[in-house]
Amino acid sequence: MLSERRLQVLRAIVQDYVGTEEPVGSKALTERHNLGVSPATVRNDMAALEDEGFIAQPHTSAGRIPTDKGYRLFVDKLAGVKPMTAPERRAIQNFLEGAVDLDDVVARTVRLLAQLTRQVAVVQYPSLTRSTVRHVELLPMAPARAMLVLITDTGRVEQRMVDCPAPVGEATLADLRARLNSRVAGRRFADVPSLVEDLPEGFDPEERGTVSTVLSTLLETLVEENEERLMIGGTANLTRFGHDFPLVIRPVLEALEEQVVLLKLLGEAKDPGVTVRIGHENAHEGLNSTSVVSVGYGSGGEAVAKLGVVGPTRMDYPGTMGAVRAVARYVGQILAES
Numbered sequence: 106m107l108s109e110r111r112l113q114v115l116r117a118i119v120q121d122y123v124g125t126e127e128p129v130g131s132k133a134l135t136e137r138h139n140l141g142v143s144p145a146t147v148r149n150d151m152a153a154l155e156d157e158g159f160i161a162q163p164h165t166s167a168g169r170i171p172t173d174k175g176y177r178l179f180v181d182k183l184a185g186v187k188p189m190t191a192p193e194r195r196a197i198q199n200f201l202e203g204a205v206d207l208d209d210v211v212a213r214t215v216r217l218l219a220q221l222t223r224q225v226a227v228v229q230y231p232s233l234t235r236s237t238v239r240h241v242e243l244l245p246m247a248p249a250r251a252m253l254v255l256i257t258d259t260g261r262v263e264q265r266m267v268d269c270p271a272p273v274g275e276a277t278l279a280d281l282r283a284r285l286n287s288r289v290a291g292r293r294f295a296d297v298p299s300l301v302e303d304l305p306e307g308f309d310p311e312e313r314g315t316v317s318t319v320l321s322t323l324l325e326t327l328v329e330e331n332e333e334r335l336m337i338g339g340t341a342n343l344t345r346f347g348h349d350f351p352l353v354i355r356p357v358l359e360a361l362e363e364q365v366v367l368l369k370l371l372g373e374a375k376d377p378g379v380t381v382r383i384g385h386e387n388a389h390e391g392l393n394s395t396s397v398v399s400v401g402y403g404s405g406g407e408a409v410a411k412l413g414v415v416g417p418t419r420m421d422y423p424g425t426m427g428a429v430r431a432v433a434r435y436v437g438q439i440l441a442e443s
Contacts, residue, residue, distance in 0.1 A: 219339025
């Protein structure tokens with residue numbers, strides 16, 4: 106266990122390095138921070154921190170910089186979440202409240218996060234499997250063709266064309282729509298299959314083929330792989346941090362193009378708290394020089410998806426964590442009101 110004084114020294118090193126981009130020396134620490142000890146004592150503390158792997162010396166400098174292990178201790182023990190100011194909170198609210206639909210909410214959220222943190226922003230669309238059905242609509246398109254429209258509690262709208270085995274009248278579609286909504290409106294998507302499995306039996310034999318086809322189309326939306334959608338923005342922000350990536354920036358950019366990688370980075374949506382993955386804690390090799398700050402968002406206190414930012418390990422963790430959490434809270438409010 107590190108002493109309280111050495112934790113203070115580590116905190117000061119992280120804050121100075123994030124702020125100045127320069128390796129930090131003992132003289133600068135004693136001048137900038139009220140540590141209450143001599144430069145010689147600070148040098149001893151820095152030597153101990155280096156021996157334990159919390160800081161390291163770049164070969165070209167007399168100063169020290171935090172390691173992944175040092176950042177992790179900083180985040181776990183030393184970094185409170187920096188609260189947003191009242192004007193910042195109003196700006197977030199005003200910017201997001203102008204959204205007209207779910208796609209607009211996600212696009213605005215990505216843009217806002219990238220601007221607030223000056224990092225790469227990633228927002229996952231609400232997953233259908235974690236959503237609730239608000240309404241099912243059935244529209245006649247041709248004698249044997251209909252459109253199924255599914256609206257979720259998160260504002261997501263899914264449309265599917267249904268090719269029926271026989272011509273179907275508007276009265277049958279209206280009857281099916283009413284029975285469907287009476288069973289599934291307000292229910293979680295995960296519960297839908299068991300709620301509708303006996304529905305065809307309540308229809309005349311000549312209508313059951315059409316009812317079964319409509320139900321199959323509805324249930325397919327639960328298993329389609331493309332439902333886990335992401336939007337990403339602010340990639341150009343990485344060019345400001347060229348010297349933070351020890352080799353080249355290309356592996357980072359390539360990793361950001363892989364949706365599966367990003368979904369794993371954000372983590373499970375059911376974990377709603379702020380998660381910080383630092384450097385080599387990211388399993389994808391191309392992202393070993395980055396940190397990921399993510400949080401769940403949703404309505405009613407339950408997370409339906411994740412959003413977050415990707416940036417260099419030398420990031421303002423308290424500020425980034427505060428921005429990500431604040432944006433997620435407002436997105437959740439908007440989904441609840443939509």
